[in-house]
Amino acid sequence: MKARNRLRTIVMAAAAISLGLTTAACGSSGGSSSSGRTTVTFSYLWSGDEAKSLEKIITDFNASQNKITVVGVSSPDFQKQLASMSSSKGSFDISDNFGNAVGSWASKGILAPLDSYVQADKLDTSDFVPAALNQMKYNGHIYSLPIAVHDFELLYNKTEFAAAGISSPPATMDELATDIAKLTKVDKDGNITQLGLGNPDTGTTLTTLGYAFGGTWDGPGGTTPSPDNPANIAAVQFYQQNITDKYGAAKVAKFTAGWGQYMSAQDPFYTGKVAMVIDGEWQPVSIPNTAAKLQWGVANIPVPADQPNLAGTTQLTASTLFIPANAAHKQAAFEFMKYLTGPVGMAEFTKSLGNLPARTSLLDSNTYASIPQFSTWLQNLKSPNVHALASQPYSQQYATDLANAFKSVLDGSKTPQAAMASVAADAKQYPAS
Amino acid sequence: MPSSTRPPDVVTRQRTVRRRQSLRGLAFASPFLVGFAIFIAWPVAASARYSFTDFNLFQPPHFVGLANYRQMLHDDVFWKSLTNTLYLTVIGVPVGLVLSLGGALILNRPVRGQPLFRALVYLPTIVPIVVSGYLWRWLLNPQYGYIDELLRLLHLPQPLWLDNPAWGKPAILLVTLWTVGGMTVIFLAALRNVPKDLYEAAAIDGAGPIARFWHVTWPMISPVTLFQVIVSTIAYLQVFTQPYLLAQTRLNTSSGGPENSMLSYSMYLFQNAFVYLKMGYASAMAWVLFLVTMAVTALILLNAKRWVHDGSH
Numbered sequence: 001m002k003a004r005n006r007l008r009t010i011v012m013a014a015a016a017i018s019l020g021l022t023t024a025a026c027g028s029s030g031g032s033s034s035s036g037r038t039t040v041t042f043s044y045l046w047s048g049d050e051a052k053s054l055e056k057i058i059t060d061f062n063a064s065q066n067k068i069t070v071v072g073v074s075s076p077d078f079q080k081q082l083a084s085m086s087s088s089k090g091s092f093d094i095s096d097n098f099g100n101a102v103g104s105w106a107s108k109g110i111l112a113p114l115d116s117y118v119q120a121d122k123l124d125t126s127d128f129v130p131a132a133l134n135q136m137k138y139n140g141h142i143y144s145l146p147i148a149v150h151d152f153e154l155l156y157n158k159t160e161f162a163a164a165g166i167s168s169p170p171a172t173m174d175e176l177a178t179d180i181a182k183l184t185k186v187d188k189d190g191n192i193t194q195l196g197l198g199n200p201d202t203g204t205t206l207t208t209l210g211y212a213f214g215g216t217w218d219g220p221g222g223t224t225p226s227p228d229n230p231a232n233i234a235a236v237q238f239y240q241q242n243i244t245d246k247y248g249a250a251k252v253a254k255f256t257a258g259w260g261q262y263m264s265a266q267d268p269f270y271t272g273k274v275a276m277v278i279d280g281e282w283q284p285v286s287i288p289n290t291a292a293k294l295q296w297g298v299a300n301i302p303v304p305a306d307q308p309n310l311a312g313t314t315q316l317t318a319s320t321l322f323i324p325a326n327a328a329h330k331q332a333a334f335e336f337m338k339y340l341t342g343p344v345g346m347a348e349f350t351k352s353l354g355n356l357p358a359r360t361s362l363l364d365s366n367t368y369a370s371i372p373q374f375s376t377w378l379q380n381l382k383s384p385n386v387h388a389l390a391s392q393p394y395s396q397q398y399a400t401d402l403a404n405a406f407k408s409v410l411d412g413s414k415t416p417q418a419a420m421a422s423v424a425a426d427a428k429q430y431p432a433s
Numbered sequence: 434m435p436s437s438t439r440p441p442d443v444v445t446r447q448r449t450v451r452r453r454q455s456l457r458g459l460a461f462a463s464p465f466l467v468g469f470a471i472f473i474a475w476p477v478a479a480s481a482r483y484s485f486t487d488f489n490l491f492q493p494p495h496f497v498g499l500a501n502y503r504q505m506l507h508d509d510v511f512w513k514s515l516t517n518t519l520y521l522t523v524i525g526v527p528v529g530l531v532l533s534l535g536g537a538l539i540l541n542r543p544v545r546g547q548p549l550f551r552a553l554v555y556l557p558t559i560v561p562i563v564v565s566g567y568l569w570r571w572l573l574n575p576q577y578g579y580i581d582e583l584l585r586l587l588h589l590p591q592p593l594w595l596d597n598p599a600w601g602k603p604a605i606l607l608v609t610l611w612t613v614g615g616m617t618v619i620f621l622a623a624l625r626n627v628p629k630d631l632y633e634a635a636a637i638d639g640a641g642p643i644a645r646f647w648h649v650t651w652p653m654i655s656p657v658t659l660f661q662v663i664v665s666t667i668a669y670l671q672v673f674t675q676p677y678l679l680a681q682t683r684l685n686t687s688s689g690g691p692e693n694s695m696l697s698y699s700m701y702l703f704q705n706a707f708v709y710l711k712m713g714y715a716s717a718m719a720w721v722l723f724l725v726t727m728a729v730t731a732l733i734l735l736n737a738k739r740w741v742h743d744g745s746h
Contacts, residue, residue, distance in 0.1 A: 079707055082707065082710075085491070086490045086491055104710075108489045108490075108491045108492060108710060109491050109492050110491050250593060250597075253575070253593050253596040253597075254575045254576055254593060254596075255576070257574050257575045257576050257593070257595075257596055258574065258575075258576025258577050325491075396708060396709060397708075397709050400704070400708070403682075403688070404689070404692070404693060407691050407692070408691070408692055411596065411597070411598070411691050411692075413598065413691070413692060429508075
């Protein structure tokens, strides 16, 4: 009897200890140093071939010095990234995101400010593209550095242009409207079989058109949402009049619903379903790999004929590197960030991914000479008409509300004026900048 | 022998034994109790506290009183999500009950191949919900989907489903009602438990099939029906996965469909918590959902007295 009681006590004690150990193990994380080198965990959102390119750069960095070992982890999950940064001890020291998240995250204390590191290293930030560097700042402090930027141009299908008798890409909005009409085809049942202007991403297409019409989405100071700016409304109206209303919202929706996956072999631009798209600089790398037979060209986005000063307008977005506030090895992480955003690391990274460098000194580099027609995107970064959406605490909610408003215009349920007015009304509830 | 007549040392020994037995029981239940306290009770209590704060998960919560609850009154998207969810509940629950009970009545008949039909009816329930969500996105595609293809063959209108605000919620209902097999199997078990002599007695009294259903089957399965109504109602009030997947436009972003027509209450709660990082507001929404669910369940239970047969007569 006594032996059985003792055995029961031992079993219960063992169960309690194992439960305790399991709970303790859940809270442990890596980042410890070994062989005198500090281990920096770099969790990045890139995957597939882009991740492979990044891993090569990480290997090069590790081999170039003997103080830091960077361990790369591909983790393309925004929620997981955010969850990791909410704990007292983070699971990574450096990560990436997009520029329009900087303000929101910085205002919540998620990001470590980089000013002290920048000043201590006397890092020259004047080489960064101004619109990109502006997105890295919140309340005058730097919270991120841009590793790559992206801008948008008008891609067009040369074969379809020739078939429609169009000799050159449109330079004005009137020419764009005419070309859309010439390049949109409808069958005998009224169903669209080819669309003159495609729409890889509604938000990007319409906000870029807004800039091209001379509008601004964040007010003159870049800190206040201005969806109902008259030029923005004119841009949305242009799209509505020349596509949605002209061919029927239901017909357009039905046609776009049948598009293949973006940038796959069934991509609508690659397969001739759309004759023009406003898209980014990753296309010159993707098209030769996925649609080698496509005859395509690229031109700057058209502007209104009566505003030639707007020539070269484009929208810029940035891929950024940041150090979370709960990172264990901030200084070491900044050393790696300096390498990646330095001329050597940035050139290698952006060349392999087909992204634009965030440094103006690299815009004329021969590094990108082998990428076909890449120079249009590169040289456009020198234009004074490069705009970026503001990086403010309200940015994410604003992006969601704009997306809903654009959708309501595209499905014909709201006029551009009403849709933008509703966003302006919602914007009154946004957190202060 | 009562404890007052037992010798003191026996009483003490018995108390020690009982205490030891209680402690052993607690020890064996401790993994569950600890897990419950850490992963359920503590987060529920914490969310109640956070609902009175402005909390973004990364900075200490800041007390704001009833501001989050007051904000709901003026938040159009909140009311839209609540209306969408109530629409799905009010239509989905009765339609699901009719379909599952009808299916169970058919499956209860002695036909050849009955086990195969039962398995086919239950099959949709075991398809992983994310897989079925993405499959249905293609089935409902207005250009290539089989649903509109079938409607075209029948010369019926082919709606734009996920691109039309009027058809987004019917699309969600199609996907949720596709898995009524689970409820059908439960009803089938209930039907099997109805005593056959009641049917024989009813038949002798001249009751036809409909009369036998209303006066024998329906009352006898009414407790199971009540269970199905409550469970189904709670599931619809919390619906998230199906509308989230159907309305999704790009990975890692949340969309509510055209004009937020497919935005369920839980989706808007998720958006506030994990996209806008408004944990306080999301916690307040969670508590409002809890109270609404409790109120609806209480209403169902109160009403149940009128139609649930408790078997006492």
